[in-house]
Amino acid sequence: xxxxxxxxxxxxxxxxxxxxxxxxxxxxxxxxxxxxxxxxxxxxxxxxxxxxxxxxxxxxxxxxxxxxxxxxxxxxxxxxxxxxxxxxxxxxxxxxxxxxxxxxxxxxxxxxxxxxxxxxxxxxxxxxxxxxxxxxxxxxxxxxxxxxxxxxxxxxxxxxxxx
Amino acid sequence: xxxxxxxxxxxxxxxxxxxxxxxxxxxxxxxxxxxxxxxxxxxxxxxxxxxxxxxxxxxxxxxxxxxxxxxxxxxxxxxxxxxxxxxxxxxxxxxxxxxxxxxxxxxxxxxxxxxxxxxxxxxxxxxxxxxxxxxxxxxxxxxxxxxxxxxxxxxxxxxxxxxxxxxxxxxxxxxxxxxxxxxxxxxxxxxxxxxxxxxxxxxxxxxxxxxxxxxxxxxxxxxxxxxxxxxxxxxxxxxxxxxxxxxxxxxxxxxxxxxxxxxxxxxxxxxxxxxxxxxxxxxxxxxxxxxxxxxxxxxxxxxxxxxxxxxxxxxxxxxxxxxxxxxxxxxxxxxxxxxxxxxxxxxxxxxxxxxxxxxxxxxxxxxxxxxxxxxxxxxxxxxxxxxxxxxxxxxxxxxxxxxxxxxxxxxxxxxxxxxxxxxxxxxxxxxxxxxxxxxxxxxxxxxxxxxxxxxxxxxxxxxxxxxxxxxxxxxxxxxxxxxxxxxxxxxxxxxxxxxxxxxxxxxxxxxxxxxxxxxxxxxxxxxxxxxxxxxxxxxxxxxxxxxxxxxxxx
Ligand SMILES: Cc1ncc(C[n+]2csc(CCOP(=O)(O)OP(=O)(O)O)c2C)c(N)n1
Numbered sequence: 001x002x003x004x005x006x007x008x009x010x011x012x013x014x015x016x017x018x019x020x021x022x023x024x025x026x027x028x029x030x031x032x033x034x035x036x037x038x039x040x041x042x043x044x045x046x047x048x049x050x051x052x053x054x055x056x057x058x059x060x061x062x063x064x065x066x067x068x069x070x071x072x073x074x075x076x077x078x079x080x081x082x083x084x085x086x087x088x089x090x091x092x093x094x095x096x097x098x099x100x101x102x103x104x105x106x107x108x109x110x111x112x113x114x115x116x117x118x119x120x121x122x123x124x125x126x127x128x129x130x131x132x133x134x135x136x137x138x139x140x141x142x143x144x145x146x147x148x149x150x151x152x153x154x155x156x157x158x159x160x161x162x163x
Numbered sequence: 164x165x166x167x168x169x170x171x172x173x174x175x176x177x178x179x180x181x182x183x184x185x186x187x188x189x190x191x192x193x194x195x196x197x198x199x200x201x202x203x204x205x206x207x208x209x210x211x212x213x214x215x216x217x218x219x220x221x222x223x224x225x226x227x228x229x230x231x232x233x234x235x236x237x238x239x240x241x242x243x244x245x246x247x248x249x250x251x252x253x254x255x256x257x258x259x260x261x262x263x264x265x266x267x268x269x270x271x272x273x274x275x276x277x278x279x280x281x282x283x284x285x286x287x288x289x290x291x292x293x294x295x296x297x298x299x300x301x302x303x304x305x306x307x308x309x310x311x312x313x314x315x316x317x318x319x320x321x322x323x324x325x326x327x328x329x330x331x332x333x334x335x336x337x338x339x340x341x342x343x344x345x346x347x348x349x350x351x352x353x354x355x356x357x358x359x360x361x362x363x364x365x366x367x368x369x370x371x372x373x374x375x376x377x378x379x380x381x382x383x384x385x386x387x388x389x390x391x392x393x394x395x396x397x398x399x400x401x402x403x404x405x406x407x408x409x410x411x412x413x414x415x416x417x418x419x420x421x422x423x424x425x426x427x428x429x430x431x432x433x434x435x436x437x438x439x440x441x442x443x444x445x446x447x448x449x450x451x452x453x454x455x456x457x458x459x460x461x462x463x464x465x466x467x468x469x470x471x472x473x474x475x476x477x478x479x480x481x482x483x484x485x486x487x488x489x490x491x492x493x494x495x496x497x498x499x500x501x502x503x504x505x506x507x508x509x510x511x512x513x514x515x516x517x518x519x520x521x522x523x524x525x526x527x528x529x530x531x532x533x534x535x536x537x538x539x540x541x542x543x544x545x546x547x548x549x550x551x552x553x554x555x556x557x558x559x560x561x562x563x564x565x566x567x568x569x570x571x572x573x574x575x576x577x578x579x580x581x582x583x584x585x586x587x588x589x590x591x592x593x594x595x596x597x598x599x600x601x602x603x604x605x606x607x608x609x610x611x612x613x614x615x616x617x618x619x620x621x622x623x624x625x626x627x628x629x630x631x632x633x634x635x636x637x638x639x640x641x642x643x644x645x646x647x648x649x650x651x652x653x654x655x656x657x658x659x660x661x662x663x664x665x666x667x668x669x670x671x672x673x674x675x676x677x678x679x680x681x682x683x684x685x686x687x688x689x690x691x692x693x694x695x696x697x698x699x700x701x702x703x704x705x706x707x708x709x710x711x712x713x714x715x716x717x
Contacts, residue, residue, distance in 0.1 A: 014279075017282065066465075067465055069307060
């Protein structure tokens with residue numbers, strides 16, 4: 001099962017390697033990873049989506065992460081209300097007569113065409129992974145020549161960081 | 164001060180008196196400053212031995228051991244020693260030189276990505292990029308290495324940083340916002356544990372190296388006496404509880420005593436203290452201790468419920484938690500019947516060997532025990548020698564058995580003995596060795612002789628990589644594939660190093676040789692020619708249930 005966790009870490013070189021090394025050394029698969037600085041430039045936040053067979057493995061992953069000196073805190077979204085998003089860029093080839101269809105599809109999602117020339121368009125879309133998946137299915141009618149995804153990011157609902 | 168001076172000053176402030184090391188181009192500034200300092204550096208013959216010696220020093224004293232090596236090959240030679248310390252949670256600070264900062268990443272001469280290489284085998288590591296950070300980093304390194312669940316920490320220092328000047332400010336306090344080990348157990352959990360212990364009929368204490376690390380032996384003794392539970396220990400837990408105590412069951416697990424293994428399978432409450440349910444201890448996991456509720460006390464939350472599902476986890480320092488439990492338990496369980504049962508196990512399945520024919524290794528260890536009155540520090544290599552040393556010497560004090568448990572590193576014993584002897588020059592230190600393992604770091608005889616580190620090495624020479632041969636005998640139809648190993652003439656070799664070599668081929672000469680070794684003011688190596696195909700029993704075959712042992716003797 002896929003679990004989403006965020007890990008806030010010291011923003012120092014080598015930290016990402018430490019975290020990814022921890023996963024690879026134990027044979028846990030990261031299915032997506034997004035990292036960036038937070039409000040506090042000394043702290044980075046990583047959103048990690050991990051394939052863990054059961055709760056026990058997830059528990060072990062969290063404990064092992066907590067052991068790393070550079071890890072400040074871990075949030076597990078498995079049982080928490082939260083917002084999650086992913087951003088994609090998709091380059092789509094289409095025939096000129098299909099352009100209107102493409103516009104229609106894009107308009108029915110949180111998406112827009114950010115570049116368009118002749119028979120090529122780059123589509124930007126933001127959403128929960130299920131929505132992104134649906135959009136990608138619809139785009140299959142055209143020719144998707146390139147796809148880049150950021151991986152998931154997540155934030156707990158509630159009015160403070162710890163909620 | 165220069166970076167090199169700051170390093171040395173900081174080490175002194177941390178209470179370091181001795182370090183084990185080897186020079187090279189990228190640590191020249193440090194060695195230059197060592198020349199004028201009163202820090203003692205013991206020049207080993209191989210960096211691996213520097214790490215093991217620092218480790219042995221730490222295991223014998225409880226202090227942080229320190230080793231020092233140059234960049235590239237010097238640093239990579241340390242890695243086996245660092246990994247050994249990591250697996251056994253030994254506090255160590257390893258210092259390595261690195262190529263000049265502006266050359267890092269250029270495949271410069273003798274460059275290796277040492278923080279990268281050691282990331283999975285250190286508790287934490289640092290690359291010092293600015294000399295202003297050095298004092299703080301040294302302070303942090305010692306703090307991280309020695310607190311919580313201890314472990315090795317590496318500091319990689321580029322040679323230009325060693326030469327740069329800055330003001331020396333040694334921080335009083337260590338501030339690491341993300342590192343806060345838990346020392347006190349959760350009161351609610353302690354209450355729950357006290358309750359099930361009071362109600363137990365067949366309680367058993369299963370203790371590991373954590374008891375030694377946290378200096379809990381005394382409180383453990385009071386605790387065991389109070390609840391009248393038998394005590395068994397892991398290889399790492401040897402010495403934490405006196406073997407001559409009536410509640411002692413000896414070591415459990417693959418080569419543990421049969422009675423300890425039967426007892427743990429029968430127990431209804433297991434109190435695990437500073438032990439991690441290693442596969443060498445549990446045997447087949449799904450068959451392990453089927454009747455038991457498990458209370459697990461450990462400072463490392465990730466050790467809890469990793470292998471075995473635990474009913475009551477208590478995270479914290481064993482000393483505090485055992486103390487709290489002692490107070491909390493008002494009514495000791497009634498274990499008279501249980502102790503009787505355990506006693507019948509002891510009588511029915513004693514630890515024995517057939518003392519006939521050539522010299523038996525068990526006999527050699529028993530004699531070392533007798534002659535040193537159980538008071539020596541014993542280090543071991545890895546293999547049968549290690550198991551015999553674990554089974555047949557009677558350890559009554561913590562920090563007297565020093566052995567590579569988690570990694571099982573051949574070549575560990577001699578350098579570790581060196582470290583222990585440097586810490587305690589007046590105590591007897593024996594390395595119990597195999598003829599295979601001793602050859603992995605035998606060059607350290609030179610270090611011993613040069614520095615008057617008078618350790619005694621007892622080689623149990625069977626002409627084989629004995630433990631591997633034993634597996635081939637039992638599980639590969641005696642197809643002895645590449646396990647016969649030749650050795651130099653150990654007596655001549657000792658002699659050429661300036662040590663004393665003694666060869667013993669007959670049982671009647673065993674005790675005299677041990678006495679002579681002890682009475683000789685020199686490094687001594689005894690080559691005991693033992694029964695070549697003697698096996699370590701009992702043995703739980705890998706993947707079998709703990710009570711399905713091969714006991715060896717009918
Ligand atoms: C560095 C290293 N290489 C290989 C092994 C695998 N191994 C475990 S025990 C053993 C045999 C040890 O032989 P010896 O030192 O002669 O001791 P004995 O078992 O005969 O007492 C070997 C090869 C190891 N533990 N460590």
